[in-house]
Amino acid sequence: MNQTGLPARRTAHHLLMQITTEGRLMAELIAGGALARLENDDRARAQRLATDALRGLDRADRMLKPYLKKTPPDHVMNALRLGVIELCNGEAAHGVVNAYVEIVARNKRTQAMKGLTNAVLRKIAEEGPAGWAKRAVPLTPGWLRQPLVAAWGRDAVTGMEAAHFAGAPLDLTAKGDANAVAAAVGGTVLPTGSIRVPNAGQVSTLAGYASGDWWVQDAAAAIPVKLLGDVKGLRVLDLCAAPGGKTMQLAALGADVTAVDISDKRMERVSENLTRVGLTANCVVSDAFAYDQGGFDAVLLDAPCSATGTIRRHPDLPYAKDGSEFGALIDQQETLIDHALTLLKPGGRLVFCTCSLLPDEGEVQAEEALARHEGLSIDADALRIDGIDPDWITAEGGLRLRPDFWADRGGMDGFYMAVMRKPA
Numbered sequence: 001m002n003q004t005g006l007p008a009r010r011t012a013h014h015l016l017m018q019i020t021t022e023g024r025l026m027a028e029l030i031a032g033g034a035l036a037r038l039e040n041d042d043r044a045r046a047q048r049l050a051t052d053a054l055r056g057l058d059r060a061d062r063m064l065k066p067y068l069k070k071t072p073p074d075h076v077m078n079a080l081r082l083g084v085i086e087l088c089n090g091e092a093a094h095g096v097v098n099a100y101v102e103i104v105a106r107n108k109r110t111q112a113m114k115g116l117t118n119a120v121l122r123k124i125a126e127e128g129p130a131g132w133a134k135r136a137v138p139l140t141p142g143w144l145r146q147p148l149v150a151a152w153g154r155d156a157v158t159g160m161e162a163a164h165f166a167g168a169p170l171d172l173t174a175k176g177d178a179n180a181v182a183a184a185v186g187g188t189v190l191p192t193g194s195i196r197v198p199n200a201g202q203v204s205t206l207a208g209y210a211s212g213d214w215w216v217q218d219a220a221a222a223i224p225v226k227l228l229g230d231v232k233g234l235r236v237l238d239l240c241a242a243p244g245g246k247t248m249q250l251a252a253l254g255a256d257v258t259a260v261d262i263s264d265k266r267m268e269r270v271s272e273n274l275t276r277v278g279l280t281a282n283c284v285v286s287d288a289f290a291y292d293q294g295g296f297d298a299v300l301l302d303a304p305c306s307a308t309g310t311i312r313r314h315p316d317l318p319y320a321k322d323g324s325e326f327g328a329l330i331d332q333q334e335t336l337i338d339h340a341l342t343l344l345k346p347g348g349r350l351v352f353c354t355c356s357l358l359p360d361e362g363e364v365q366a367e368e369a370l371a372r373h374e375g376l377s378i379d380a381d382a383l384r385i386d387g388i389d390p391d392w393i394t395a396e397g398g399l400r401l402r403p404d405f406w407a408d409r410g411g412m413d414g415f416y417m418a419v420m421r422k423p424a
């Protein structure tokens with residue numbers, strides 16, 4: 001690791017700039033090589049710094065406000081945010097202040113603000129972790145907070161924000177015996193059968209990774225497949241499959257699985273994941289709309305969506321996005337449901353799900369599908385599985401999961417799912 005910490009800090013600053021001003025997602029920046037020039041330890045440090053800054057961004061801004069007469073340019077503001085995060089994590093003030101003053105000074109357009117950066121960060125250093133701790137939980141940006149409050153109410157959104165700020169523990173799905181995996185990795189088995197591992201560290205060093213005894217999958221994301229019950233020997237189509245968490249679940253349960261995804265790169269991940277855990281599926285790279293081999297007993301449609309249910313793990317999302325792309329996703333979900341139904345045999349079941357907190361991508365899609373398709377029904381009995389709280393069941397017979405649920409256990413991703421049955 002570089003002793004000055006500057007390479008990691010500059011990279012964290014670059015990530016923040018790209019996310020907050022260019023609307024880029026952290027995963028896409030990292031896939032594009034944003035961390036590539038750093039040593040291993042610095043990579044982890046840069047990513048952790050940027051992630052912490054995004055999780056705490058609203059709180060950092062509130063801490064900075066009294067010391068700023070007006071909001072400085074983004075380059076300076078993001079340096080200050082990172083400085084706040086580090087100082088309030090208890091890092092030594094001297095190194096932190098010097099590093100962010102240097103980042104501001106290196107940019108011609110902001111170099112005149114290095115004195116301001118120095119002065120403000122020294123004030124923040126005086127407040128330190130105690131000043132941080134007395135501020136309220138960071139609020140979600142308004143463009144997303146407003147529809148969430150309209151859908152779930154202010155108290156629920158406050159609970160979601162606490163979950164987003166806390167981040168997500170590591171959840172695993174066992175290929176076989178969940179209790180054995182929990183014992184091996186030092187985790188606990190959740191009421192729905194997933195394994196939760198506190199303070200997990202590096203995933204590939206956990207017991208059973210190399211032998212493929214489990215895969216990483218949030219507890220909420222593991223539920224849609226469980227709603228299909230016993231799938232042994234059934235022909236099941238996983239229509240938007242990559243990276244393959246649900247494909248692996250289905251294959252582990254003995255289904256004859258066809259996994260379809262539009263992205264060849266992402267489908268490679270499905271194949272790699274299947275190989276690691278010693279399972280098989282028929283992997284097809286195709287646009288779901290072009291896939292027309294029907295007659296399936298069940299189709300799982302984990303449709304592309306806003307991914308607003310995954311903010312605990314992707315705190316960049318509310319800052320990279322502004323909701324303007326969501327209308328197209330909602331339209332696509334509707335047409336994907338219609339197409340998925342054509343691929344089912346009579347009486348077959350469609351599990352529709354999205355990792356979204358927005359009813360337009362969940363409850364409303366299910367209600368509208370029922371209105372569009374005569375004879376289509378929702379099988380609410382399918383929700384009677386271990387660990388499902390009856391309060392999570394929605395009026396139309398779907399399941400609404402939220403990050404503020406299981407607060408005492410460490411939360412869960414936001415998800416919607418419903419089992420629809422095609423008429424026989």
Ligand SMILES: C[S@@+](CC[C@H](N)C(=O)[O-])C[C@H]1O[C@@H](n2cnc3c(N)ncnc32)[C@H](O)[C@@H]1O
Nearest residue numbers: 240241242243244245246261262263287288302
């Ligand atoms: C929410 S992710 C699926 C996650 C996956 N089911 C799992 O559990 O690991 C949505 C996937 O849909 C794929 N996708 C997007 N548009 C598609 C389309 N028109 N046809 C097929 N796949 C599509 C994306 O490449 C992405 O991998």
